[in-house]
Amino acid sequence: MNYDNYLEDKRILIEQSLDEYLPNAETIPNHIHKSMRHSVFAGGKRLRPVLTLITGEFFGTKEDELLPFACAIEMIHTYSLIHDDLPALDNDDKRRGKPTNHVIYGEDIAILAGDALLNYSFELMLESSLNYKYPYIGLKAAREISKASGTSGMIGGQVVDLEMEKNRNANIENVSFIHENKTGALFNASVRAGAIIGEASSNDLNNITNYAQKLGLAFQVVDDILDIKGDEQKLGKSLGKDEESDKATYPKLIGLKESEQYAQKLYNEAINSISTYGEKAEPLRKIANKLVNRES
Amino acid sequence: MNYDNYLEDKRILIEQSLDEYLPNAETIPNHIHKSMRHSVFAGGKRLRPVLTLITGEFFGTKEDELLPFACAIEMIHTYSLIHDDLPALDNDDKRRGKPTNHVIYGEDIAILAGDALLNYSFELMLESSLNYKYPYIGLKAAREISKASGTSGMIGGQVVDLEMEKNRNANIENVSFIHENKTGALFNASVRAGAIIGEASSNDLNNITNYAQKLGLAFQVVDDILDIKGDEQKLGKSLGKDEESDKATYPKLIGLKESEQYAQKLYNEAINSISTYGEKAEPLRKIANKLVNRES
Numbered sequence: 131m132n133y134d135n136y137l138e139d140k141r142i143l144i145e146q147s148l149d150e151y152l153p154n155a156e157t158i159p160n161h162i163h164k165s166m167r168h169s170v171f172a173g174g175k176r177l178r179p180v181l182t183l184i185t186g187e188f189f190g191t192k193e194d195e196l197l198p199f200a201c202a203i204e205m206i207h208t209y210s211l212i213h214d215d216l217p218a219l220d221n222d223d224k225r226r227g228k229p230t231n232h233v234i235y236g237e238d239i240a241i242l243a244g245d246a247l248l249n250y251s252f253e254l255m256l257e258s259s260l261n262y263k264y265p266y267i268g269l270k271a272a273r274e275i276s277k278a279s280g281t282s283g284m285i286g287g288q289v290v291d292l293e294m295e296k297n298r299n300a301n302i303e304n305v306s307f308i309h310e311n312k313t314g315a316l317f318n319a320s321v322r323a324g325a326i327i328g329e330a331s332s333n334d335l336n337n338i339t340n341y342a343q344k345l346g347l348a349f350q351v352v353d354d355i356l357d358i359k360g361d362e363q364k365l366g367k368s369l370g371k372d373e374e375s376d377k378a379t380y381p382k383l384i385g386l387k388e389s390e391q392y393a394q395k396l397y398n399e400a401i402n403s404i405s406t407y408g409e410k411a412e413p414l415r416k417i418a419n420k421l422v423n424r425e426s
Numbered sequence: 427m428n429y430d431n432y433l434e435d436k437r438i439l440i441e442q443s444l445d446e447y448l449p450n451a452e453t454i455p456n457h458i459h460k461s462m463r464h465s466v467f468a469g470g471k472r473l474r475p476v477l478t479l480i481t482g483e484f485f486g487t488k489e490d491e492l493l494p495f496a497c498a499i500e501m502i503h504t505y506s507l508i509h510d511d512l513p514a515l516d517n518d519d520k521r522r523g524k525p526t527n528h529v530i531y532g533e534d535i536a537i538l539a540g541d542a543l544l545n546y547s548f549e550l551m552l553e554s555s556l557n558y559k560y561p562y563i564g565l566k567a568a569r570e571i572s573k574a575s576g577t578s579g580m581i582g583g584q585v586v587d588l589e590m591e592k593n594r595n596a597n598i599e600n601v602s603f604i605h606e607n608k609t610g611a612l613f614n615a616s617v618r619a620g621a622i623i624g625e626a627s628s629n630d631l632n633n634i635t636n637y638a639q640k641l642g643l644a645f646q647v648v649d650d651i652l653d654i655k656g657d658e659q660k661l662g663k664s665l666g667k668d669e670e671s672d673k674a675t676y677p678k679l680i681g682l683k684e685s686e687q688y689a690q691k692l693y694n695e696a697i698n699s700i701s702t703y704g705e706k707a708e709p710l711r712k713i714a715n716k717l718v719n720r721e722s
Contacts, residue, residue, distance in 0.1 A: 153577060159585040162577050213541060218533035237514035238588055241537065245509060246581045248541060252548045253572040259565055266561050269552055276549040281449060281458050285542045289455040292534050 133416040140183050144176045147197045148204060151254055165235040165243035166250075170208050173226040177349070177421060178320040179204045184413040185321045185338060189328020198258035199271050199323050202251035206279050207316060209247035212240055214288065252276070271323040278319035287312025300378030309350040310343075317346030337403050341414065344400035348422050351393040354379035358386060360426065397422045429712040436479050440472045443493045444500060447550055461531040461539035462546075466504050469522040473645075473717060474616040475500045480709040481617045481634060485624020494554035495567050495619050498547035502575050503612060505543035508536055510584065548572070567619040574615035583608025596674030605646040606639075613642030633699050637710065640696035644718050647689040650675035654682060656721065693718040 148170055153163045179200035186196040215222040215230040216237060223233050232240035252272065259268025277283060291308045294300040300308075321342035325335050358381055380389040400418050404411045444466055449459045475496035482492040511518040511526040512533060519529050528536035548568065555564025573579060587604045590596040596604075617638035621631050654677055676685040696714050700707045 157577075159577070159582050159589070161589065162581065162585045166577075209541075213537055216537065218537060239585070241509055241512065241514060242581055242584055242588075244541070245505075245544065246577045248544055249572060249576045249581065253569065253576055256565055256569040256572055260562070260569060265565050266556070269556050269561050269565060273549065273552040273556060276545060276552055280545045280549055281453075281455070281462075281542045285458065285538055285545065286455050288538055289458045289535070292538075293455070293457065 133412055136413055137180060137184075137417055137420070140180045141176045143193070143197070144179045144183070144200060144204065145171075147201050151198070151201050152205075152250070161235070161239060162243055162246055165231055165239050166247055168234060169212050169231045169243065170205065170247070172228045174204065174208065176204060177417070178207055178317060181317070181320040181342075181417065182324040184417065185324030186328045187324075188407070188411060188414065189325055189330045189334070191324070191328040195258075195262065196324060196327055198254050199268075199275070199327060200320075202255045202272075203275060203316065203320050203323065205247045205251040205254075206275070206284075209244040209251075210279075210284060210288070210316075212244040212247070216240060219288075219292065248279075267327055267329065271326045274323050274326055275316075275319045278315040283311055283315030283319075284313075287315065294378060300383075302383050305378050305380065305383060306347075309347060313350050313353075314343065314346040317349065318342040321345075337406075340403040341400045341418075344396045344403065345418050345421065348393050348396035348400065348418075351380045351389055351396065352422055352424065354381055355386065355389050355393065356424075356426070393422055429708055432709055433476060433480075433713055433716065436476045437472045439489070439493070440475045440479070440496060440500065441467075444497050447494070447497050448501075448546070457531070457535060458539055458542055461527060461535050462543055464530060465508050465527045465539065466501065466543070468524050470500065470504065472500060473713070474503055474612060477613070477616040477638075477713065478620040480713065481620030482624045483620075484703070484707060484710060485621055485626045485630070487620070487624040491554075491558065492620060492623055494550050495564075495571070495623060496616075498551045498568075499571060499612065499616050499619065501543045501547040501550075502571070502580075505540040505547075506575075506580060506584070506612075508540040508543070512536060515584075515588065544575075563623055563625065567622045570619050570622055571612075571615045574611040579607055579611030579615075580609075583611065590674060596679075598679050601674050601676065601679060602643075605643060609646050609649075610639065610642035613645065614638040617641075633702075636699040637696045637714075640692045640699065641714055641717065644689050644692035644696065644714075647676045647685055647692065648718055648720065650677055651682065651685050651689065652720075652722070689718055 152167055152170060155164045155167055157163050182200035182203060183193065183196050186200075187193070211225060212231045214220050215225060216232055223230055230240075231243060235243065255268065255272040255275070259265045259272060262268045279285065281289070287308050287310070290304065291312055294304055294308065318339065321338055322335065325338045330338065357379065380392065384392065397418060401415055404414055407414075448463055448466060451460045451463055453459050478496035478499060479489065479492050482496075483489070507521060508527045510516050511521060512528055519526055526536075527539060531539065551564065551568040551571070555561045555568060558564045575581065577585070583604050583606070586600065587608055590600050590604065614635065617634055618631065621634045626634065653675065676688065680688065693714060697711055700710055703710075
């Protein structure tokens with residue numbers, strides 16, 4: 131089986147499903163729906179929702195039961211980017227080579243578009259759970275996602291990130307906390323939600339959680355590395371921004387070469403966590419490899 | 427039975443439950459939890475959650491099954507106020523006589539505190555539904571609330587409100603749309619969620635929905651009237667702000683006296699919707715009366 135195509139097919143399916151689920155750009159009030167769609171379709175890699183799909187399929191669940199949850203996670207990720215980019219937070223006017231939401235739609239609509247995406251992600255998960263044979267399973271997956279995106283997860287990481295930027299005295303523990311929460315938690319939930327919907331055993335859930343945690347951290351370490359040595363064109367953003375803003379990153383705190391070694395170590399640990407799963411787990415290995423060796 | 431005490435007891439129960447449910451102010455990162463708590467405990471009247479409680483009890487549900495949903499609605503209401511008050515939206519530095527969230531915690535934290543309250547409201551509803559005997563019922567109530575707070579409800583109303591402020595040519599249809607969505611939808615969901623959890627029949631759900639819709643609109647018309655003739659001290663905000671900002675309101679569009687008559691008419695219609703329910707529905711009548719004849 132060609133797993134490159136497999137992953138690409140999943141990505142395309144996510145694109146199509148997001149388009150289907152989101153309110154039409156003509157639906158009144160259309161301004162907000164256009165704004166939501168602008169950011170959702172601004173060129174994300176769809177790593178999180180693809181992880182939900184391939185994990186759920188690994189545990190034997192059909193695509194159509196996974197898609198609402200996969201897309202809900204991508205909407206939550208997108209809302210967090212819209213709010214992160216606001217002048218009151220990171221003040222970024224470009225993301226993935228395109229103007230950020232508030233630059234086009236104004237800060238007021240950008241704030242509400244973020245709110246609406248978060249709200250809609252739950253609407254979608256609740257609606258889908260009601261149509262499940264066992265609503266209980268959908269509920270469990272939605273709870274997992276809600277915990278990961280709140281103050282004990284993603285938002286918690288955003289808050290500490292803001293505090294560190296102001297204090298400028300972050301140590302490796304702070305950076306780990308930020309990464310584990312700001313990006314790691316939702317990454318983890320993407321994988322776990324697929325396993326929960328697939329009714330994985332507790333042993334399998336442990337293995338897959340370990341895989342997700344190592345992978346999420348590796349993803350973030352690579353992100354820090356790419357900010358230094360990436361290709362500006364491919365990344366679609368200005369490089370060296372972290373350094374310029376004196377932001378605490380892995381390369382800054384432990385060195386560039388050490389960061390590359392650390393990313394590799396985390397990748398190996400992720401792969402080892404699923405070593406007993408044989409051929410069927412190949413998409414999980416493939417996406418891990420892609421993610422660690424990416425150029426943008 | 428003294429229904430004044432009954433309503434006041436419910437309000438106190440909501441205060442206590444909000445305090446129990448919300449993350450402790452010392453929980454790390456504590457800055458965001460303090461910020462969330464600041465706005466939740468800034469003196470709200472708790473009309474929405476009390477409506478959920480008394481409607482649910484009318485349909486025979488116990489308090490502890492209703493409280494998570496009642497409090498989730500109050501958190502959603504609070505988050506919408508935090509974001510509405512931001513400089514990019516209404517730019518209000520005072521609400522209920524107290525400094526608004528961003529004035530104390532900064533815009534960045536205020537944005538994230540709003541996000542966190544919305545997120546947490548769903549976390550709470552999902553967690554509670556999982557503990558229900560029939561998770562399906564909790565799911566249905568949570569879906570009702572999610573629809574009311576999204577772009578087809580509250581956020582939709584906020585967007586049109588912003589547009590009207592910019593255009594300054596709002597007519598009575600626009601004002602109705604804003605009221606029905608910005609405040610009406612969540613008001614409606616507060617009542618309907620109680621009825622859904624109470625497994626009301628479709629006929630009862632129709633009656634109670636009619637009650638909620640008339641009441642929600644009456645509430646908003648009274649709000650507009652109070653902005654002109656209310657007591658600044660009791661309201662805890664500067665009066666005449668609507669007029670000053672040339673905002674389209676009922677008194678401005680149909681006249682003050684006519685607005686008062688309209689509020690009374692809506693109140694009568696709300697009461698008529700539940701006229702067959704006898705003594706047991708007295709709390710629903712009492713709160714309607716309180717709400718229309720309030721001074722703040």
